[in-house]
Amino acid sequence: MRECRSFYESRPGDIDDILSSGTRRAYSIAQETMQEAQAAMSMNYFRDMNDKKGVPGP
Numbered sequence: 001m002r003e004c005r006s007f008y009e010s011r012p013g014d015i016d017d018i019l020s021s022g023t024r025r026a027y028s029i030a031q032e033t034m035q036e037a038q039a040a041m042s043m044n045y046f047r048d049m050n051d052k053k054g055v056p057g058p
Contacts, residue, residue, distance in 0.1 A: 008015055038044055
C-alpha cells in the first residue's frame with residue numbers, strides 16, 4: 001500500500017490525468033442519461049422548438 005502511494009505521490013500529473021479522464025467519461029454518460037430522462041418526461045420543448053427553427057439546441 002505504501003509503495004503504491006509513493007508511486008503516485010511522485011507522479012502528480014498521472015493523478016490529474018486519471019481524474020480528468022474519469023470526469024470526461026462521467027460527464028458524457030450523464031449527458032446521455034439526462035437526454036433519455038428528458039425525453040421520457042417530454043421535457044424536450046425548447047430543443048424541439050429550436051430544431052424547427054433551424055437553431056441548434058443547447
